[in-house]
Amino acid sequence: xxxxxxxxxxxxxxxxxxxxxxxxxxxxxxxxxxxxxxxxxxxxxxxxxxxxxxxxxxxxxxxxxxxxxxxxxxxxxxxxxxxxxxxxxxxxxxxxxxxxxxxxxxxxxxxxxxxxxxxxxxxxxxxxxxxxxxxxxxxxxxxxxxxxxxxxxxxxxxxxxxxxxxxxxxxxxxxxxxxxxxxxxxxxxxxxxxxxxxxxxxxxxxxxxxxxxxxxxxxxxxxxxxxxxxxxxxxxxxxxxxxxxxxxxxxxxxxxxxxxxxxxxxxxxxxxxxxxxxxxxxxxxxxxxxxxxxxxx
Amino acid sequence: xxxxxxxxxxxxxxxxxxxxxxxxxxxxxxxxxxxxxxxxxxxxxxxxxxxxxxxxxxxxxxxxxxxxxxxxxxxxxxxxxxxxxxxxxxxxxxxxxxxxxxxxxxxxxxxxxxxxxxxxxxxxxxxxxxxxxxxxxxxxxxxxxxxxxxxxxxxxxxxxxxxxxxxxxxxxxxxxxxxxxxxxxxxxxxxxxxxxxxxxxxxxxxxxxxxxxxxxxxxxxxxxxxxxxxxxxxxxxxxxxxxxxxxxxxxxxxxxxxxxxxxxxxxxxxxxxxxxxxxxxxxxxxxxxxxxxxxxxxxxxxxxxxxxxxxxxxxxxxxxxxxxxxxxxxxxxxxxxxxxxxxxxxxxxxxxxxxxxxxxxxxxxxxxxxxxxxxxxxxxxxxxxxxxxxxxxxxxxxxxxxxxxxxxxxxxxxxxxxxxxxxxxxxxxxxxxxxxxxxxxxxxxxxxxxxxxxxxxxxxxxxxxxxxxxxxxxxxx
Numbered sequence: 001x002x003x004x005x006x007x008x009x010x011x012x013x014x015x016x017x018x019x020x021x022x023x024x025x026x027x028x029x030x031x032x033x034x035x036x037x038x039x040x041x042x043x044x045x046x047x048x049x050x051x052x053x054x055x056x057x058x059x060x061x062x063x064x065x066x067x068x069x070x071x072x073x074x075x076x077x078x079x080x081x082x083x084x085x086x087x088x089x090x091x092x093x094x095x096x097x098x099x100x101x102x103x104x105x106x107x108x109x110x111x112x113x114x115x116x117x118x119x120x121x122x123x124x125x126x127x128x129x130x131x132x133x134x135x136x137x138x139x140x141x142x143x144x145x146x147x148x149x150x151x152x153x154x155x156x157x158x159x160x161x162x163x164x165x166x167x168x169x170x171x172x173x174x175x176x177x178x179x180x181x182x183x184x185x186x187x188x189x190x191x192x193x194x195x196x197x198x199x200x201x202x203x204x205x206x207x208x209x210x211x212x213x214x215x216x217x218x219x220x221x222x223x224x225x226x227x228x229x230x231x232x233x234x235x236x237x238x239x240x241x242x243x244x245x246x247x248x249x250x251x252x253x254x255x256x257x258x259x260x261x262x263x264x265x266x267x268x269x270x271x272x273x274x275x276x277x278x279x280x281x282x283x284x285x286x287x288x289x290x291x292x293x294x295x296x297x
Numbered sequence: 298x299x300x301x302x303x304x305x306x307x308x309x310x311x312x313x314x315x316x317x318x319x320x321x322x323x324x325x326x327x328x329x330x331x332x333x334x335x336x337x338x339x340x341x342x343x344x345x346x347x348x349x350x351x352x353x354x355x356x357x358x359x360x361x362x363x364x365x366x367x368x369x370x371x372x373x374x375x376x377x378x379x380x381x382x383x384x385x386x387x388x389x390x391x392x393x394x395x396x397x398x399x400x401x402x403x404x405x406x407x408x409x410x411x412x413x414x415x416x417x418x419x420x421x422x423x424x425x426x427x428x429x430x431x432x433x434x435x436x437x438x439x440x441x442x443x444x445x446x447x448x449x450x451x452x453x454x455x456x457x458x459x460x461x462x463x464x465x466x467x468x469x470x471x472x473x474x475x476x477x478x479x480x481x482x483x484x485x486x487x488x489x490x491x492x493x494x495x496x497x498x499x500x501x502x503x504x505x506x507x508x509x510x511x512x513x514x515x516x517x518x519x520x521x522x523x524x525x526x527x528x529x530x531x532x533x534x535x536x537x538x539x540x541x542x543x544x545x546x547x548x549x550x551x552x553x554x555x556x557x558x559x560x561x562x563x564x565x566x567x568x569x570x571x572x573x574x575x576x577x578x579x580x581x582x583x584x585x586x587x588x589x590x591x592x593x594x595x596x597x598x599x600x601x602x603x604x605x606x607x608x609x610x611x612x613x614x615x616x617x618x619x620x621x622x623x624x625x626x627x628x629x630x631x632x633x634x635x636x637x638x639x640x641x642x643x644x645x646x647x648x649x650x651x652x653x654x655x656x657x658x659x660x661x662x663x664x665x666x667x668x669x670x671x672x673x674x675x676x677x678x679x680x681x682x683x684x685x686x687x688x689x690x691x692x693x694x695x696x697x698x699x700x701x702x703x704x705x706x707x708x709x710x711x712x713x714x715x716x717x718x719x720x721x722x723x724x725x726x727x728x729x730x731x732x733x734x735x736x737x738x739x740x741x742x743x744x745x746x747x748x749x750x751x752x753x754x755x756x757x758x759x760x761x762x763x764x765x766x767x768x769x770x771x772x773x774x
Contacts, residue, residue: 003732004732004733004737004740005732005737006335006731006732006734006735006736006737007328007735007736007737007738007739008328008329008731008735008736009728009731009732009735012727012728012731013728016724040395040396040399040706041395041399041702041703041705041706041707041709042391042392042395042705042706042707042709042710042713043706043710044706044710045703045704045706045707045710046703046707048699048702048703048706049699049700049702049703049706052403052406052699052702052703053695053696053699056406056407056410056695056696056699059407059410059411059414060410060413060414060417060673060674063414063417063418064417066418067417067418067420067421070421070422071421129422130424131422131424131661132661135661136659136661137655137657137659137660137661137662138659138660138661139424139659139660139661140424140660140661153659155657155659155661155662157661157662157663158663158664158667159420159421159663159667160417160420160667160670160671163674164671164674167420167667171661295739295742295743295746296738296742
């Protein structure tokens with residue numbers, strides 16, 4: 001501090017100190033009001049960019065998570081349909097065993113078999129909401145017509161289960177699960193039912209008997225499909241679990257990057273308020289009791 | 298020595314102390330005048346006669362009224378003023394830009410992200426009209442947000458240009474004053490000695506000028522200041538050359554229509570560009586050319602890349618039972634000005650159901666929606682640092698927009714810190730100048746008392762001389 005002090009220095013210095021203290025107080029008040037350490041990019045540019053990227057990642061992750069939940073419901077619906085289908089096939093097996101007996105009342109069994117075929121057809125045309133489960137991309141129309149002809153395609157609807165990862169299929173190829181195409185010992189389930197019903201109508205024991213091993217095979221084919229569903233559901237479930245923990249740590253990182261430590265912020269606010277008050281009080285003393293006033297009296 | 302000498306010396310004492318009191322009054326009156334240097338009356342005793350072999354004093358005179366001034370500190374102030382002015386313009390300008398663009402920039406990144414999320418959601422159920430409407434709205438939002446960011450940046454850029462035009466008027470006013478003061482100073486120095494007030498006034502104007510535009514000052518032997526900014530002579534002797542703000546053609550980082558500073562020479566020619574790097578004008582030009590323009594071009598590049606990628610992915614799609622309506626956004630030919638021109642295809646705006654989910658006619662086909670959503674995760678933009686772009690795409694679109702705002706933040710932080718540092722230096726220099734040249738009312742009060750007493754004493758001496766004369770005159774009676 002220079003030895004000679006001009007009058008202007010006293011006023012300018014006072015103003016500077018008050019203004020500086022006010023600035024610090026306002027800055028602390030902003031942090032306390034927003035509870036954020038970083039309120040704008042210039043507060044900490046690298047931190048701001050990192051936090052913004054993480055927040056965008058969270059938003060994308062949340063969106064994917066919602067989609068994954070929908071996919072999970074879609075696959076659960078498919079699994080329920082396949083489980084029902086297996087029950088229908090097992091019941092049909094039982095009917096086929098009875099019908100294969102030479103003394104069986106096939107006219108009675110026929111009605112049951114036709115009812116089961118109707119249920120099987122309905123199940124193969126199962127929908128989740130307004131979307132067909134087994135028609136590939138042809139989600140609006142039923143996958144099979146009344147005669148059991150496949151109307152859909154073999155495309156897989158895929159969805160993202162993690163940002164930037166390869167989308168995974170959520171529907172199942174009806175031609176593989178129901179028609180056995182592409183499988184080593186695949187069977188055509190609608191065809192089995194057609195043959196079985198025809199055998200019953202025509203009292204053709206041989207035709208009925210030929211359906212028995214095919215029904216067993218159909219059951220295994222559906223089991224195979226269910227296994228695939230379970231595998232994908234497990235993959236989706238893992239993605240959900242993984243995202244849940246990733247989300248927690250990302251949200252934590254965002255908070256650590258931009259949120260203010262409440263204790264620190266309020267301590268600083270209290271300190272800055274005290275400094276501001278001190279600056280005001282000191283200047284009041286210095287400015288109102290100027291020695292020049294005494295000398296000029 | 299005659300008794301009359303007592304009157305002469307007394308009169309001189311009265312006169313000298315009156316002048317000293319006048320100087321003190323001048324100091325007190327100018328205690329708050331910016332740039333004023335306190336003055337001090339320099340007393341000098343006069344030895345003029347020898348009587349009886351003894352040298353007697355001849356009284357007192359004010360040799361000069363001295364301006365208490367430190368040229369070195371003043372030089373440092375002038376030097377720092379151009380940094381200070383430039384940094385203040387940069388810091389305040391950038392804080393303003395950040396305040397206006399930050400929210401919009403962050404909003405833009407979020408809307409781009411929302412756009413990709415809308416298509417990701419559409420991919421889970423491409424048959425649903427509501428999700429297509431949602432995607433169309435997201436596209437409209439992104440286009441609007443791009444335009445909003447560009448609009449606010451363009452507004453700030455125009456404001457910078459308008460401000461520059463206003464500053465030119467201020468600079469011309471100051472240079473004219475310097476030229477006038479040069480003339481007065483030269484005249485006064487030749488005839489009456491140091492023109493303290495004029496010198497102070499010129500220094501104050503030079504300090505103000507230095508805050509607006511950086512320059513070098515040279516003084517000739519008559520005390521006239523020559524002011525040179527870059528290669529342009531703003532003031533030479535009594536002649537001031539005016540600056541003019543003219544809108545330029547595109548060149549380097551300057552876009553077409555940016556204001557450039559030209560000097561008008563004595564012949565009225567406007568063909569001398571003035572390179573303004575310091576002071577407020579330099580600061581504003583820096584913000585415009587090195588901050589706003591690079592951000593504009595980066596946002597344009599992002600808008601161009603975004604619309605190109607999205608359109609390319611959507612155009613290959615097939616709508617339900619018919620071919621695609623084509624692009625989601627109206628095609629943009631090049632990146633220049635892309636963010637200001639981006640807008641949603643009116644066919645999609647009028648009929649959001651025209652948004653295509655897949656590559657086939659299958660209503661459940663979601664491959665187009667998936668590929669559009671995937672663009673959000675692709676690194677398609679080069680890194681953006683220090684206003685320069687890298688060559689290799691390393692950032693996603695949202696990362697690029699965030700990093701652009703980060704660049705603005707880093708520039709703002711850097712300039713704010715530099716300004717705070719310069720402000721402290723300026724404050725110290727002003728403090729030092731004040732401690733040397735500033736008026737202290739306490740000091741002046743004491744001086745006043747001192748000169749008043751001396752004035753009274755000189756008057757008393759005159760009175761004593763009068764009494765002596767009366768005594769002598771009374772000898773005859």
